[in-house]
Amino acid sequence: MNDVVLELQGIDKSFFEVKVLKGVNFKVKKGKVLSLIGENGAGKSTLMNIIGGIFPPTAGTMKMEDKPYSPKGPGDAMEAGIAFIHQELNLFPNLSIADNMFITNFPTIAKVPLIKKSVIKEKTKELLKSIELDISPDTLVEKLSPGERQLVEICKALSTDPKIIIFDEPTTSLTNRETERLFEIINNLREQGKAIIYISHILNDVMNISDEIVVLRDGQVTDSGAKEEFTIDRMISSMVGRDINQLYPERMSKPQEESALVVKGVSQSGIVKDINFELKKGEVLGIFGLMGSGRSELARIIYGLDPYEKGEIMINGNKIDKTSPMTSIKNGVAFVTEDRKNEGLLLETSIFENMSLAAMPSYTKPPFKFLKWNDMFNAVDKIAKTLRLKSGDIKKYAPKSLSGGNQQKVVIGKWLMAEPSILIVDEPTRGIDVGAKYEVYSVINELAAEGKGILMISSELEELMGTCDRILVMSQGEIVGEFKTSEFNNQSILRVAFRQGA
Amino acid sequence: MANQKNKLIITLMENMPIVLFVTIFIIFGILSPSFFSYKNMENIATSASYIGITAVGMTFVLLTAGIDLSVGATMYLSAAVAGLLIQNYHFPVWLALFIGVCVGAVMGMINSFVIIKLKILPFITTLSTMVAGRGVALLMTKSQSIMLPESVMKIGYARVLGIPLPIIFFAIIVLASHILLKRTPLGRQIYAVGNDIEAAKKAGINTTKVLAIVYIICGVLAAIGGIISVAQMGIVNAGFGESSEFDAISASILGGTSMFGGLGAVFPGTVIGTVLIQMIQAGLVYLKVDLYIQPMISAGIIFIAVLLDSIRTTQITKLQRRNIRNENL
Numbered sequence: 130m131n132d133v134v135l136e137l138q139g140i141d142k143s144f145f146e147v148k149v150l151k152g153v154n155f156k157v158k159k160g161k162v163l164s165l166i167g168e169n170g171a172g173k174s175t176l177m178n179i180i181g182g183i184f185p186p187t188a189g190t191m192k193m194e195d196k197p198y199s200p201k202g203p204g205d206a207m208e209a210g211i212a213f214i215h216q217e218l219n220l221f222p223n224l225s226i227a228d229n230m231f232i233t234n235f236p237t238i239a240k241v242p243l244i245k246k247s248v249i250k251e252k253t254k255e256l257l258k259s260i261e262l263d264i265s266p267d268t269l270v271e272k273l274s275p276g277e278r279q280l281v282e283i284c285k286a287l288s289t290d291p292k293i294i295i296f297d298e299p300t301t302s303l304t305n306r307e308t309e310r311l312f313e314i315i316n317n318l319r320e321q322g323k324a325i326i327y328i329s330h331i332l333n334d335v336m337n338i339s340d341e342i343v344v345l346r347d348g349q350v351t352d353s354g355a356k357e358e359f360t361i362d363r364m365i366s367s368m369v370g371r372d373i374n375q376l377y378p379e380r381m382s383k384p385q386e387e388s389a390l391v392v393k394g395v396s397q398s399g400i401v402k403d404i405n406f407e408l409k410k411g412e413v414l415g416i417f418g419l420m421g422s423g424r425s426e427l428a429r430i431i432y433g434l435d436p437y438e439k440g441e442i443m444i445n446g447n448k449i450d451k452t453s454p455m456t457s458i459k460n461g462v463a464f465v466t467e468d469r470k471n472e473g474l475l476l477e478t479s480i481f482e483n484m485s486l487a488a489m490p491s492y493t494k495p496p497f498k499f500l501k502w503n504d505m506f507n508a509v510d511k512i513a514k515t516l517r518l519k520s521g522d523i524k525k526y527a528p529k530s531l532s533g534g535n536q537q538k539v540v541i542g543k544w545l546m547a548e549p550s551i552l553i554v555d556e557p558t559r560g561i562d563v564g565a566k567y568e569v570y571s572v573i574n575e576l577a578a579e580g581k582g583i584l585m586i587s588s589e590l591e592e593l594m595g596t597c598d599r600i601l602v603m604s605q606g607e608i609v610g611e612f613k614t615s616e617f618n619n620q621s622i623l624r625v626a627f628r629q630g631a
Numbered sequence: 632m633a634n635q636k637n638k639l640i641i642t643l644m645e646n647m648p649i650v651l652f653v654t655i656f657i658i659f660g661i662l663s664p665s666f667f668s669y670k671n672m673e674n675i676a677t678s679a680s681y682i683g684i685t686a687v688g689m690t691f692v693l694l695t696a697g698i699d700l701s702v703g704a705t706m707y708l709s710a711a712v713a714g715l716l717i718q719n720y721h722f723p724v725w726l727a728l729f730i731g732v733c734v735g736a737v738m739g740m741i742n743s744f745v746i747i748k749l750k751i752l753p754f755i756t757t758l759s760t761m762v763a764g765r766g767v768a769l770l771m772t773k774s775q776s777i778m779l780p781e782s783v784m785k786i787g788y789a790r791v792l793g794i795p796l797p798i799i800f801f802a803i804i805v806l807a808s809h810i811l812l813k814r815t816p817l818g819r820q821i822y823a824v825g826n827d828i829e830a831a832k833k834a835g836i837n838t839t840k841v842l843a844i845v846y847i848i849c850g851v852l853a854a855i856g857g858i859i860s861v862a863q864m865g866i867v868n869a870g871f872g873e874s875s876e877f878d879a880i881s882a883s884i885l886g887g888t889s890m891f892g893g894l895g896a897v898f899p900g901t902v903i904g905t906v907l908i909q910m911i912q913a914g915l916v917y918l919k920v921d922l923y924i925q926p927m928i929s930a931g932i933i934f935i936a937v938l939l940d941s942i943r944t945t946q947i948t949k950l951q952r953r954n955i956r957n958e959n960l
Binding site for chain 1: 893
């Protein structure tokens with residue numbers, strides 16, 4: 130009895146003169162969880178998009194249950210029994226949960242195209258119950274939290290009773306409890322005989338949930354096998370192609386005496402209370418806290434995007450009376466936000482233009498302030514090379530054609546062009562693979578060695594412990610703890626973040 | 632305390648059309664109570680019907696984050712074709728009117744094709760069809776007026792159960808459109824496409840079909856609106872329908888439809904918007920406001936509606952954002 134549900138043979142795919150998948154062979158079995166891991170840009174999303182019918186392969190064949198499978202669109206994939214839960218949610222916030230569930234297959238009254246409202250309400254209620262989500266089916270999706278939306282998305286995929294379910298980074302917006310619930314759901318699905326493809330950067334989760342693991346690197350399958358044969362180290366080295374002894378580069382400098390940023394008594398009702406800290410030149414200062422602790426909000430206030438009622442901010446010794454992004458940039462502050470797609474990049478404009486944005490005023494010629502294009506291009510090109518940015522012609526291609534890690538490099542590159550003395554980075558390695566993370570940490574190290582002050586906000590404690598000189602802990606808008614390198618300890622820091630005493 | 636204030640603002644913003652309607656109602660009521668006679672109100676409703684019908688069609692298009700600037704030209708072209716068929720070619724009235732409505736459908740199909748297949752922005756596309764459509768109509772009529780026979784004018788002043796026919800047509804179209812938008816799969820998909828067309832495509836919705844249908848509906852309703860209007864006037868003039876597209880867009884937006892797509896309703900929304908605009912224009916005349924100031928006031932109110940549309944989205948998101956510290960603000 131062949132329990133192979135989906136088989137891919139020799140899949141190739143090229144985009145814009147770049148080959149992103151080479152000869153991929155892949156087998157998905159009933160009742161098993163197959164985890165697909167690899168760096169961003171390795172081709173995971175591309176491979177899933179081919180399976181999901183979003184575009185066809187350039188070469189190779191696919192077979193579902195031994196019959197040829199070549200979907201012409203996502204509709205075909207759905208009909209074939211493939212449910213694809215994307216990383217970016219495809220829900221419509223202006224419609225109710227029930228409407229979202231049945232948006233392409235509403236049950237209607239006989240020949241008249243009128244929706245049977247009671248039917249969809251009932252069915253939606255059942256589906257929501259099956260994943261223990263206690264919300265009315267008539268609730269508009271815009272009123273749900275990101276975690277709830279992800280669960281609704283999963284519900285929607287399950288409503289089509291699929292044979293194969295693809296989860297693409299499903300836990301990014303979930304709380305711990307919600308993640309546990311997700312794993313329970315996956316276990317149930319496994320027992321029901323469904324095949325599951327699970328994509329994630331969180332290697333611990335992958336070790337937990339998989340039966341089989343497949344590793345992609347540069348568009349090729351470099352390693353595969355049963356979960357039991359794998360260790361985290363083996364996963365990492367197969368993904369990256371070299372032995373990563375260290376995830377974090379060596380710090381080569383120490384903080385200086387001079388201060389870069391001083392924040393005194395800053396408060397804003399409902400957001401932050403009495404924030405006091407000092408960032409020295411050449412220091413990497415981490416800010417850790419649980420989701421919703423006010424870290425990003427604090428960064429926005431310091432950078433000047435949001436106002437504050439009380440307190441004082443001093444940049445490089447200058448007291449800033451009225452904070453604003455323009456003032457911050459003039460004073461040498463750069464802000465790499467956590468939402469690069471919406472706040473850090475012009476997705477449709479060329480990479481070159483993106484990277485020249487912040488520094489443009491310094492590349493103008495008096496008296497009419499015409500741009501010095503060549504100088505600007507040379508500077509951008511140099512920085513792109515330093516960051517090892519992987520892309521096509523930067524004048525022709527836009528960030529939307531890049532992987533997450535490379536997109537992040539574009540944002541960082543934009544700020545480096547402005548030659549800042551203080552860099553605020555918020556979740557700098559979110560959605561980035563192991564190799565690119567190392568490069569981002571190296572860049573941060575080099576900047577610190579040059580005497581810049583770095584404020585690093587992250588929810589990955591490991592990453593902060595591996596790169597920072599000091600870590601501040603925030604909770605509910607206040608700073609509740611400070612740890613020096615010698616004091617770095619998972620348990621203690623977490624306890625403070627959870628306000629469970631030192 | 633503050634939460635209650637926030638909730639109030641959110642409710643106000645979400646029900647903007649009704650709030651606006653009540654406000655203007657009260658203002659006019661104070662300035663001139665006799666304005667609200669039944670006869671007056673009926674006149675307003677009757678003359679508003681043709682814009683209302685066109686505005687309903689426009690609502691469909693706006694819901695998909697599109698726009699149709701050609702409705703005024705469609706109104707004229709459809710009425711002109713119907714009128715010419717009756718006057719010069721002695722077509723039976725019902726057939727001529729039917730062909731007139733088909734003209735509206737054809738305009739809609741041309742718009743759909745250019746927008747969807749040639750991928751030209753709705754604004755530019757419909758701007759072109761507006762100019763082209765009016766040009767074709769003027770060519771056909773040689774800029775002459777077309778007199779309409781008594782049988783057509785009957786549509787304008789006939790009554791059913793004491794209610795003028797135009798109002799009845801408006802009501803039927805509003806009812807049918809409301810049901811379509813709220814209770815049919817196509818309707819829900821229209822809201823989905825307007826919210827996020829890429830997500831709609833990924834979800835397997837046939838966005839081509841949805842977009843084509845909304846532009847055709849808009850064309851057909853514009854034709855019907857045009858015919859009902861000329862029926863009331865008894866004549867098709869060369870300048871008929873000029874700038875009606877703005878009345879239709881304003882009525883829809885004042886009724887709560889967002890130009891960004893995915894938000895809005897035909898009932899009560901567009902209905903309130905239509906009546907509101909007509910009421911304001913009629914009211915200004917009734918109050919003998921200076922003729923030259925009238926358009927500015929109308930324009931001012933429409934400007935406020937569009938402004939509120941923009942503010943609404945930002946405000947609602949901001950106010951619904953959870954505060955990190957539960958302090959008394």
